Amino acid sequence: MIALVIPIAMTLFAIAALLNLYRLAAGPDIVDRILALDTLMINSIALIVLADIRTGLDVLFELALLIALMGFVGTVAMSKYLLRGDVIE
Structure with missing residues (x-):
């Protein structure tokens, strides 16, 4: 059963990643x-x-775990830059 579920889940997450790449390239503004x-x-x-x-x-x-940490730090830094215009106070 798990041998069938994991490839299906990987395919669906890969499709979601491609859709995210599209939104990343064609997003209407920086928040998107x-x-x-x-x-x-x-x-x-x-x-x-x-x-x-x-x-x-x-x-x-x-x-x-390393990608999760870097993604969190990057998101916080970009959000802080958008709010204040500076990352480090």
Whole structure:
């Protein structure tokens, strides 16, 4: 059962990532682009975790954690820049 579900989930997350790339390129304003980038990070984390479950290795979970950390810091920095015009006070 899990051998059938994981490829389907990976395909759906890959389609979602492609749609996020479209929104990132054609977003009407910068806020939509920031949200698309944040959602793209979440989809890439999901793809990495699913690939790790499929292969059975435990190495890719650390990569997913690093991407999650960098995505969070990047989203906070971009949002702070939009609100205040400066990242570091």
